[in-house]
Amino acid sequence: MKILFYMIFIILLTDLSASTIDEKKQSFEDACADGNTISCHNMGLMYDYGDGVDEDDEKALGFYLKACDKDYAPSCSRAALLYEEGKGIEEDMNKAFRLYSQACGGGDGFGCHNAAVYYSKKETEAMKNVAIGLYSKACDEGYAPSCIYLGRMYRDAKTLSNDYELAKEKFDLACELNNTLGCKELRILEEAGY
Numbered sequence: 001m002k003i004l005f006y007m008i009f010i011i012l013l014t015d016l017s018a019s020t021i022d023e024k025k026q027s028f029e030d031a032c033a034d035g036n037t038i039s040c041h042n043m044g045l046m047y048d049y050g051d052g053v054d055e056d057d058e059k060a061l062g063f064y065l066k067a068c069d070k071d072y073a074p075s076c077s078r079a080a081l082l083y084e085e086g087k088g089i090e091e092d093m094n095k096a097f098r099l100y101s102q103a104c105g106g107g108d109g110f111g112c113h114n115a116a117v118y119y120s121k122k123e124t125e126a127m128k129n130v131a132i133g134l135y136s137k138a139c140d141e142g143y144a145p146s147c148i149y150l151g152r153m154y155r156d157a158k159t160l161s162n163d164y165e166l167a168k169e170k171f172d173l174a175c176e177l178n179n180t181l182g183c184k185e186l187r188i189l190e191e192a193g194y
Helices: 002-033 037-049 057-068 073-085 093-105 109-120 125-140 144-156 164-176 180-191
Strands: none
Touching: 002 037, 002 057, 037 057, 037 073, 057 073, 057 093, 073 093, 073 109, 093 109, 093 125, 109 125, 109 144, 125 144, 125 164, 144 164, 144 180, 164 180
């Protein structure tokens, strides 16, 4: 009897879950069609991750670009990532870079970080300085990996002059953002007497 009750419960829960997902999808689609950028972004996420729908990178990209066209920076970053990875769509680093730059302009730390990665690969000092500025902006926007990267640059003096106080500041910011690597880097500097 317990097994029968349990099986009925699972079937009902599965049915309820499926109808809830269908309702959520329909709600997002309707709101997106009415111009709600967050709903377009959420539809992109559903197709990107296969959340209640079949995973479909082309559909995800379409929804992300629709939101990005209305200046929703996180969607620009997600679209850029799809172009960068070339998963389900053709890889296009030029489009990815443009979208990361657009996301950065909209205050998205992830977009700033990835635009900085692009510039940091350039040989000229001017381009490396642009990268440092973008890493700094990403850090200021709360993207902890950029804070760690900057902290290491200040600490190791490969591109910048050694500045252990600035390194500690960047590691501390990463730590405050709940990044354990940032906390570890900060602790190492403090234990070394800086």
